[in-house]
Amino acid sequence: MSIERIVIVGTGHAGTQLAASLRQDGYAGAIALIGDETDLPYHKPPLSKAFLKGGEAELQLLRPEEFYVKNRVELMLGRRVAAIGPAEHRVALDDGSTIAYDRLVLATGARPRLPALPGIDLGGVVALRNRADGLMLRAATVGAEDVVVIGGGFIGMELAATFAALGRKVTVIEAAPRILGRAVAPQISEHLAASAVAAGVRLLTATTLRGLEGDQGRVSHVVTANGERIAAQVVVVGIGVLPNQELAEAAGIACANGIVVDRSFRTSHPDIFAIGDVASYEHWMAARVLRLESVQNATDQARAVAKSLLGMPADYRAVPWFWSDQGDAKLQMVGLSFDADEHVVRGESGAGSFSVFHYRAGRLLAIDSINRAADHMLGRKMLAAGFSPPPAAVRDLSVDLRALAEAALAERAAPVIAGA
Ligand code: FAD
Numbered sequence: 001m002s003i004e005r006i007v008i009v010g011t012g013h014a015g016t017q018l019a020a021s022l023r024q025d026g027y028a029g030a031i032a033l034i035g036d037e038t039d040l041p042y043h044k045p046p047l048s049k050a051f052l053k054g055g056e057a058e059l060q061l062l063r064p065e066e067f068y069v070k071n072r073v074e075l076m077l078g079r080r081v082a083a084i085g086p087a088e089h090r091v092a093l094d095d096g097s098t099i100a101y102d103r104l105v106l107a108t109g110a111r112p113r114l115p116a117l118p119g120i121d122l123g124g125v126v127a128l129r130n131r132a133d134g135l136m137l138r139a140a141t142v143g144a145e146d147v148v149v150i151g152g153g154f155i156g157m158e159l160a161a162t163f164a165a166l167g168r169k170v171t172v173i174e175a176a177p178r179i180l181g182r183a184v185a186p187q188i189s190e191h192l193a194a195s196a197v198a199a200g201v202r203l204l205t206a207t208t209l210r211g212l213e214g215d216q217g218r219v220s221h222v223v224t225a226n227g228e229r230i231a232a233q234v235v236v237v238g239i240g241v242l243p244n245q246e247l248a249e250a251a252g253i254a255c256a257n258g259i260v261v262d263r264s265f266r267t268s269h270p271d272i273f274a275i276g277d278v279a280s281y282e283h284w285m286a287a288r289v290l291r292l293e294s295v296q297n298a299t300d301q302a303r304a305v306a307k308s309l310l311g312m313p314a315d316y317r318a319v320p321w322f323w324s325d326q327g328d329a330k331l332q333m334v335g336l337s338f339d340a341d342e343h344v345v346r347g348e349s350g351a352g353s354f355s356v357f358h359y360r361a362g363r364l365l366a367i368d369s370i371n372r373a374a375d376h377m378l379g380r381k382m383l384a385a386g387f388s389p390p391p392a393a394v395r396d397l398s399v400d401l402r403a404l405a406e407a408a409l410a411e412r413a414a415p416v417i418a419g420a
Contacts, residue, residue, distance in 0.1 A: 003027075006027070006104075008033045008104075008107055009035075009104070010035055011075070011077065012044065012109045014109070014299070016033065021303045024306075032073075035077055037078070039131050044295075052141070079093050079094070080094040085098075102271065106267075107302070111129055112127030119212030124233055145233065146169045147170045148171045148232035148235045149173070149235075152172050152178075153183070159236050161201070164201050169202075172201055173224070184368045191349050196326070210224065218233070219233065241277070245258055253272060260280050264304075277291065286336045296320060297318075304318070321334040330371050334380050335379065345395070357389075362391075367379035375401075
């Protein structure tokens with residue numbers, strides 16, 4: 001059956017890139033891009049960075065408005081897909097209307113997880129996912145002196161740095177013994193924690209909350225499990241996200257911490273695909289099922305699913321990478337560090353510029369870098385090529401890693417001459 005109409009649900013990084021990639025790859029049929037946000041598709045990362053400061057970077061669009069017209073992408077903003085009928089090949093919108101598809105791609109992303117705490121519904125408590133949340137947070141911050149951030153993950157620590165730069169008194173409450181504990185090496189956590197403290201942030205690790213207190217419907221304090229009351233006119237929640245998988249679940253599509261997809265991003269229904277934050281898949285680098293939450297993952301999967309939708313070969317082997325800006329520290333991560341058994345530091349954490357190389361059984365798995373963009377960029381190449389520099393060379397700053405990697409890769413590419 002020829003594909004006449006592809007419907008994409010979700011106008012985030014994944015959905016929007018898919019519309020673009022389909023056209024780049026020569027698809028001439030209809031594309032409907034449906035999203036429940038009312039803004040033209042935009043970049044989400046600035047929401048926890050420049051956006052809060054106002055003025056600059058009001059809204060950075062993913063594509064200019066004319067892109068959708070020129071590329072015949074039917075952009076349906078402010079519309080929620082309420083149900084999928086896999087047998088009928090139709091989606092139902094929240095106004096009762098339905099749209100037919102030949103192939104459906106779910107790029108519904110994720111939403112912030114909220115802790116079950118008394119007072120979590122008070123005014124001034126915000127979980128940041130989209131521009132509407134960002135505007136709410138910006139408004140709540142006007143006139144506020146004390147900000148509490150629940151969760152020392154990427155978004156929480158970025159917000160803490162931003163609020164500190166805005167002159168607010170910031171406290172971060174993290175339940176684990178260290179910030180970013182599940183994502184980065186201990187040395188990176190330590191460095192970012194020290195930078196946050198130096199910027200004036202109060203950091204409470206290994207601390208849980210009893211609840212939030214309010215005054216006339218607005219938050220006034222958070223109360224820790226050991227009874228400390230911390231003043232807060234604004235509370236930001238950053239304790240992770242939940243995949244928006246309910247649409248798929250209701251349609252009988254297999255889900256397990258996300259919508260389960262195969263190597264071509266096909267769900268358990270042959271004509272329905274899923275990509276981006278919502279997609280759960282067996283990662284080629286980690287040999288385990290996971291969901292990644294990053295712009296790189298969303299856009300690379302979109303490019304790959306465009307190819308699989310059009311019947312082109314699409315072996316998805318992108319190397320995952322991620323960044324997080326926290327005050328003066330630019331953290332960049334490449335690869336997946338699960339099950340690493342050796343962590344090798346290059347550079348000096350005291351000088352605010354170093355990388356941690358993660359190895360398992362001598363094989364390079366991932367690199368976390370602070371203000372060392374060159375290590376990160378080289379890491380992308382080395383991991384894509386499967387090259388592992390010896391740990392001793394990594395430790396030794398006098399060794400030119402780039403030259404080492406280039407020489408090793410050139411040797412591998414050299415033709416083998418029979419009899420030579
Ligand atoms: P999303 O961008 O979440 O888009 C999904 C869209 O689908 C949303 O608009 C949602 O409202 C819509 N939707 C859901 N259900 C329906 C429905 N039933 N009908 C219609 N529409 C629906 N990543 C990085 O790599 N680096 C960073 O520095 C970074 N910073 C971040 C900072 C913040 C504050 C946030 C929130 C995220 C950040 N991320 C960062 C993560 C990155 O933004 C996400 O990984 C990326 O947005 C995922 O893209 P997506 O298209 O899968 O999902």
